[in-house]
Amino acid sequence: MKHITVVGASLAGLSTVRSLRAEGYDGAVTVVGEERHAPYDRPPLSKEFLLGDVDAAALALGDADEDEALAADWVLGERAVGLDTADRSLTLASGRRLRTDGVVIATGASPRALPGAEHLTGIHTLRTLDDAQALRDALRGGFAPRVVVIGAGFIGAEVASTARRLGADVTVVEAAETPLERQLGREMAEIVASLHADNGVRLLRGTGVAGFTGDSAVTGVRLADGRLLPADVVVVGVGVRPTTDWLAGTGVRVDDGVVCDAGCATDVPGVVAVGDVARCPHPFTGRHARIEHWSNATDQARTAARTLLTGAPAVPPATAPYFWSDQYGVRIQMAGHVPAGAVPEIVEGDVEERSFVAVYRYGEAASPVAALALNRAKLFNRLRRTLAPATTTAVA
Amino acid sequence: MITVCRIEELPPGESLRITDGVPAPIAVFNADGTIYAVDDTCTHQDASLADGWLEGCFVECPLHTALFDLRTGMPTCAPAKTPVRTHQVSVENGHILLHISVGEPA
Numbered sequence: 001m002k003h004i005t006v007v008g009a010s011l012a013g014l015s016t017v018r019s020l021r022a023e024g025y026d027g028a029v030t031v032v033g034e035e036r037h038a039p040y041d042r043p044p045l046s047k048e049f050l051l052g053d054v055d056a057a058a059l060a061l062g063d064a065d066e067d068e069a070l071a072a073d074w075v076l077g078e079r080a081v082g083l084d085t086a087d088r089s090l091t092l093a094s095g096r097r098l099r100t101d102g103v104v105i106a107t108g109a110s111p112r113a114l115p116g117a118e119h120l121t122g123i124h125t126l127r128t129l130d131d132a133q134a135l136r137d138a139l140r141g142g143f144a145p146r147v148v149v150i151g152a153g154f155i156g157a158e159v160a161s162t163a164r165r166l167g168a169d170v171t172v173v174e175a176a177e178t179p180l181e182r183q184l185g186r187e188m189a190e191i192v193a194s195l196h197a198d199n200g201v202r203l204l205r206g207t208g209v210a211g212f213t214g215d216s217a218v219t220g221v222r223l224a225d226g227r228l229l230p231a232d233v234v235v236v237g238v239g240v241r242p243t244t245d246w247l248a249g250t251g252v253r254v255d256d257g258v259v260c261d262a263g264c265a266t267d268v269p270g271v272v273a274v275g276d277v278a279r280c281p282h283p284f285t286g287r288h289a290r291i292e293h294w295s296n297a298t299d300q301a302r303t304a305a306r307t308l309l310t311g312a313p314a315v316p317p318a319t320a321p322y323f324w325s326d327q328y329g330v331r332i333q334m335a336g337h338v339p340a341g342a343v344p345e346i347v348e349g350d351v352e353e354r355s356f357v358a359v360y361r362y363g364e365a366a367s368p369v370a371a372l373a374l375n376r377a378k379l380f381n382r383l384r385r386t387l388a389p390a391t392t393t394a395v396a
Numbered sequence: 397m398i399t400v401c402r403i404e405e406l407p408p409g410e411s412l413r414i415t416d417g418v419p420a421p422i423a424v425f426n427a428d429g430t431i432y433a434v435d436d437t438c439t440h441q442d443a444s445l446a447d448g449w450l451e452g453c454f455v456e457c458p459l460h461t462a463l464f465d466l467r468t469g470m471p472t473c474a475p476a477k478t479p480v481r482t483h484q485v486s487v488e489n490g491h492i493l494l495h496i497s498v499g500e501p502a
Contacts, residue, residue, distance in 0.1 A: 061475065
């Protein structure tokens with residue numbers, strides 16, 4: 001393999017370049033990125049960056065020394081629109097064609113939109129640096145805006161938290177009765193959801209959105225039950241769609257992401273996928289699902305690089321999936337996988353103080369399958385290493 | 397110079413976060429009998445290294461799992477790029493003493 005092209009210049013793409021070099025690959029590397037920015041870290045976009053505590057430069061994932069060592073050719077501000085697997089070439093939106101031997105699909109995902117938002121200003125989604133800059137400008141416009149956040153997942157909750165700290169009047173609208181129930185289980189999800197009320201943010205549960213009001217700028221959110229929430233700024237955080245449209249008709253199988261084996265290999269030899277766009281069987285969760293965590297993008301990069309260079313599926317690490325979220329000054333950390341029937345137990349701290357560690361136990365052996373911490377990083381990091389997959393602890 | 401604690405109060409594998417009498421928080425570790433001290437805040441993003449996982453003379457950031465070498469303060473893997481400042485420690489009369497470095501990290 002003499003030339004590898006990485007499509008996607010975010011954490012998963014950059015991490016794969018790092019891994020290719022770490023594995024000893026010394027051929028050519030081209031990285032194609034739709035955004036004009038060099039790789040940057042996305043988690044702060046809804047937190048420190050949105051708050052104004054850090055600027056864009058602080059988010060850079062690489063630096064000049066590393067750039068030189070990686071010796072990659074960066075094609076930024078260019079979107080890939082096609083892949084010819086027979087001819088081994090990529091087509092970019094500008095019409096430019098790139099010949100390549102290996103392909104790494106790292107195109108991530110883009111926020112789902114809500115109908116009726118297209119012709120109104122003031123309705124935001126948050127994925128990119130440019131999105132975050134626009135939302136930051138809107139939240140810091142010099143008066144206390146009325147903000148409606150649609151979706152109480154991690155992005156929605158973090159934006160609500162930051163907007164509240166900036167002095168906004170914030171309402172969060174969530175379609176489910178209990179936000180984050182699937183990730184945390186009902187009991188713990190209720191505790192995390194209570195952070196909104198603790199901090200003066202209204203959470204409307206089990207509430208659908210019917211549409212928006214306003215002529216050119218949004219003035220409100222119409223709920224499915226007929227209520228109208230006046231709004232100066234609306235943030236839509238209702239999940240993402242994997243960026244796979246450009247792969248239609250290429251032979252790369254797509255079904256809620258790029259379908260891969262555990263080694264990140266696609267159906268097409270010499271083509272691997274990593275990060276939010278990749279749907280791989282996970283050795284810990286036992287599920288064949290996309291994982292949108294920061295840590296997954298770096299873990300998968302190593303696996304994908306080995307698979308691409310050896311031509312045989314590499315074995316992924318069976319470590320527990322891990323993510324974190326900062327909301328209202330509370331650091332939430334979660335590792336493992338919560339199957340239905342897992343029971344959380346507080347092993348340290350106090351729920352009322354929003355500072356505790358819970359371990360989820362499952363099966364007859366009551367094995368620890370997941371851990372959740374609020375403001376308790378130390379014990380959490382010890383417990384994270386003791387977790388076992390529920391698939392191996394389940395009773396047949 | 398700051399007296400951290402009695403040596404038996406920091407057994408091997410344990411860490412402490414010092415916030416009093418220091419310009420910025422400092423993390424003190426007992427790595428298999430050797431005492432190390434570094435700036436507590438990860439150079440990548442806001443996280444306390446005293447909460448991190450200690451393995452040999454390396455500490456793993458509790459948020460992003462960046463590894464720092466406690467002997468030099470150097471990060472050994474992404475996402476951290478900048479070293480944490482190291483501080484001299486000594487043990488005298490059964491007490492751990494901390495000698496705070498000033499200036500920029502090496």
